[in-house]
Amino acid sequence: MTTAAHSVVEPSPRSKAIAGTLVILYAVISMIPLVWIGMTALKTPSDAIAYPPKIIFTPSMAGFCDLFTTQSRQTEDYIKTLPPPTDTCDEITRSRGLVTAGPSNFLPRFFNSFIIAFGSTFLAVALGTLAAYGFSRFKVPMADDLLFFILSTRMMPPIAVAIPIYLMYRELGLSDTHLGMILLYTAVNVSLAVWLMKGFIDEIPREYEEAAMIDGYTRLQAFRKVVLPQAATGIAATAIFCLIFAWNEYAFAVLLTSGSAQTAPPFIPIIIGEGGQDWPAVAAGTTLFLIPIVVFTVLLRKHLLRGITFGAVRK
Amino acid sequence: MADVELTHLTKRFGTTTAVDDLSLAIADGEFIVLLGPTGAGKTTLLRLVAGLERAEAGAIAIGGRDMTREPPVVRDVAFVFQQYSLYPHLSVYDNLAFPLRSPVRGMSEAAIRQRVEETAHLVRIHDKLANRATRLSGGQMQRVAIGRALVRRPAIYLMDEPLSSLDAKLRSDLRLELKRIQAELGATILYVTHDQTEAMTLASRIGVMDHGRLVQIGSPREIYRDPVNSYVATRLGTPSINLLPADLLPADQLAVGTRTVGARSEHILISRVSGGLARGRVVRKEHLGGHVNLHVLIGGAEVVKRVDADTDFLVDDPVDVALHVPLCFDHHGDRLDAGGADANT
Numbered sequence: 057m058t059t060a061a062h063s064v065v066e067p068s069p070r071s072k073a074i075a076g077t078l079v080i081l082y083a084v085i086s087m088i089p090l091v092w093i094g095m096t097a098l099k100t101p102s103d104a105i106a107y108p109p110k111i112i113f114t115p116s117m118a119g120f121c122d123l124f125t126t127q128s129r130q131t132e133d134y135i136k137t138l139p140p141p142t143d144t145c146d147e148i149t150r151s152r153g154l155v156t157a158g159p160s161n162f163l164p165r166f167f168n169s170f171i172i173a174f175g176s177t178f179l180a181v182a183l184g185t186l187a188a189y190g191f192s193r194f195k196v197p198m199a200d201d202l203l204f205f206i207l208s209t210r211m212m213p214p215i216a217v218a219i220p221i222y223l224m225y226r227e228l229g230l231s232d233t234h235l236g237m238i239l240l241y242t243a244v245n246v247s248l249a250v251w252l253m254k255g256f257i258d259e260i261p262r263e264y265e266e267a268a269m270i271d272g273y274t275r276l277q278a279f280r281k282v283v284l285p286q287a288a289t290g291i292a293a294t295a296i297f298c299l300i301f302a303w304n305e306y307a308f309a310v311l312l313t314s315g316s317a318q319t320a321p322p323f324i325p326i327i328i329g330e331g332g333q334d335w336p337a338v339a340a341g342t343t344l345f346l347i348p349i350v351v352f353t354v355l356l357r358k359h360l361l362r363g364i365t366f367g368a369v370r371k
Numbered sequence: 372m373a374d375v376e377l378t379h380l381t382k383r384f385g386t387t388t389a390v391d392d393l394s395l396a397i398a399d400g401e402f403i404v405l406l407g408p409t410g411a412g413k414t415t416l417l418r419l420v421a422g423l424e425r426a427e428a429g430a431i432a433i434g435g436r437d438m439t440r441e442p443p444v445v446r447d448v449a450f451v452f453q454q455y456s457l458y459p460h461l462s463v464y465d466n467l468a469f470p471l472r473s474p475v476r477g478m479s480e481a482a483i484r485q486r487v488e489e490t491a492h493l494v495r496i497h498d499k500l501a502n503r504a505t506r507l508s509g510g511q512m513q514r515v516a517i518g519r520a521l522v523r524r525p526a527i528y529l530m531d532e533p534l535s536s537l538d539a540k541l542r543s544d545l546r547l548e549l550k551r552i553q554a555e556l557g558a559t560i561l562y563v564t565h566d567q568t569e570a571m572t573l574a575s576r577i578g579v580m581d582h583g584r585l586v587q588i589g590s591p592r593e594i595y596r597d598p599v600n601s602y603v604a605t606r607l608g609t610p611s612i613n614l615l616p617a618d619l620l621p622a623d624q625l626a627v628g629t630r631t632v633g634a635r636s637e638h639i640l641i642s643r644v645s646g647g648l649a650r651g652r653v654v655r656k657e658h659l660g661g662h663v664n665l666h667v668l669i670g671g672a673e674v675v676k677r678v679d680a681d682t683d684f685l686v687d688d689p690v691d692v693a694l695h696v697p698l699c700f701d702h703h704g705d706r707l708d709a710g711g712a713d714a715n716t
């Protein structure tokens with residue numbers, strides 16, 4: 057067998073081409089559902105369920121209108137007596153023989169998702185960072201066992217303890233409350249946060265804190281002024297992982313929330329329109345639901361990349 | 372500035388005793404240089420004084436106050452680390468200002484700026500003040516690290532090989548600068564180095580450490596001329612002292628019981644002999660600029676003597692060697708004729 061001589065660090069053009077093709081192929085396949093959702097969001101309810109599926113269609117805002125409003129069917133005569141429509145949504149709705157009855161629950165649900173996901177992410181990262189600092193810098197008795205215990209909370213799917221948690225929450229009055237959901241997601245995420253942050257903090261030489269303490273700072277001040285800025289990358293990466301979990305979590309949200317604290321994931325799939333599932337509205341809700349996490353991830357993508365490969369490459 | 376007193380300090384890491392029952396009194400304004408091989412416990416000693424390690428036994432007093440159990444903040448020491456640990460997320464300016472911005476000092480930003488700029492000029496880093504601390508060469512980082520200590524006026528400066536990664540010119544410049552600052556401020560300094568020149572020129576007293584113990588402490592002259600054992604004798608002097616069996620070479624004034632003699636260049640007399648009578652032979656000449664190290668092979672041992680650069684000895688010249696009042700050591704390597712060398716001058 058003959059192989060052409062090539063650089064050790066630089067992949068050969070052929071392997072680069074193969075890798076590139078595979079990555080692009082994977083990206084395209086993963087994008088198909090997203091594109092489909094985006095297209096459905098812009099269809100009319102009848103186009104959305106047409107068979108065979110319509111690839112070419114006239115875009116409509118009906119899905120978004122249905123998402124944000126509730127409607128009721130009225131007779132054509134009644135609609136004629138109304139004052140002229142005030143916005144495009146009114147127009148679309150009326151053209152389908154419906155009138156806007158009021159705002160839907162989508163915005164409050166979306167807002168719940170925001171509070172619960174960001175609240176629990178903040179708590180998990182804050183607690184995780186402090187715990188990780190403790191494990192990294194001090195002689196904690198049975199540190200390895202404790203760390204293993206923290207990790208072991210992740211070994212079964214959280215939903216396995218759904219029933220005890222459901223009962224507990226009912227007794228404690230935490231069902232369908234923001235606080236309850238924030239605590240729950242924090243508890244699930246904190247183990248991930250401790251482990252990730254411990255890796256990052258272990259990489260920050262303790263000499264920096266020692267120097268700061270000699271320079272006239274207490275350990276806590278040194279932690280704030282010297283450790284935190286250097287752990288920023290790790291904190292950002294950890295925050296993204298926690299946020300993605302809390303934002304997307306479905307099972308507990310279905311189980312424990314139904315009204316005032318309901319998050320978007322259990323709300324979106326059950327948007328009912330005239331004659332059953334309102335697919336364009338569901339797709340529109342999903343599209344909007346994706347945006348915050350995409351924005352957050354894109355903003356922090358540099359940190360995320362470094363975070364994932366951290367420890368693999370030493371500076 | 373303040374005096375520092377260490378009494379019977381002991382620090383263990385598992386089974387290694389890094390600092391072993393060490394006592395040392397540093398007077399206010401003194402410049403103590405610690406010499407010792409790698410692993411001798413020099414860094415550990417500095418960290419004990421700074422409060423970064425907790426001693427198993429012994430006491431530390433700074434300015435007359437017992438500090439054995441106090442945290443670093445209250446000890447008021449400045450530390451130049453062996454691995455210059457500049458804060459990587461800060462600029463050079465902010466690194467230098469960092470100790471001054473500490474809540475315990477409460478200095479105004481204007482006063483801080485003035486002090487930082489003074490110090491930056493002193494360590495010649497003023498043109499790099501805006502740089503990130505990580506965008507510097509090794510020598511520049513080391514100067515910032517020294518500067519970060521010098522901005523302060525602490526009870527004692529602890530310096531762990533602060534000049535080790537500088538070029539020879541800058542090193543000798545900063546050496547002079549350090550000596551000047553020390554004299555000007557009356558600073559108390561505890562300084563670790565492997566460099567003999569630094570030790571000889573900077574120290575009021577040199578302490579020689581080995582295996583966590585302080586083997587000898589004294590003025591540079593004392594340590595050089597009157598080492599308590601052969602180990603200390605090897606620490607100072609270039610070329611390093613020749614340790615030879617007592618009966619190898621003719622010598623005057625050997626103490627009774629001498630097993631090993633220590634011969635520095637000034638103790639060695641090399642004479643040219645003709646013909647087959649010569650016992651030794653020049654095997655190598657090392658040209659070191661201002662002088663030459665002459666290596667002579669005699670009786671199976673190699674003796675090195677520093678001579679003038681214009682020496683007329685050539686390689687392969689037959690020679691004979693005699694010793695004049697060398698240092699005498701017993702079979703443990705301890706000095707037998709202590710005080711003798713000084714008495715001779």
Ligand SMILES: Nc1ncnc2c1ncn2[C@@H]1O[C@H](COP(=O)(O)OP(=O)(O)OP(=O)(O)O)[C@@H](O)[C@H]1O
Pocket residue numbers: 384385387388389407408409410411412413414415416453
């Ligand atoms: N944190 C630590 N844990 C365990 N052992 C240590 C620790 N720090 C130092 N030691 C040990 O203590 C001894 C003294 O180390 P120290 O760093 O004080 O040496 P040193 O004289 O500064 O050496 P060098 O000239 O190489 O800097 C060594 O044997 C070292 O292995």
Ligand SMILES: [Mg+2]
Pocket residue numbers: 413414415453531
């Ligand atoms: Mg050291």
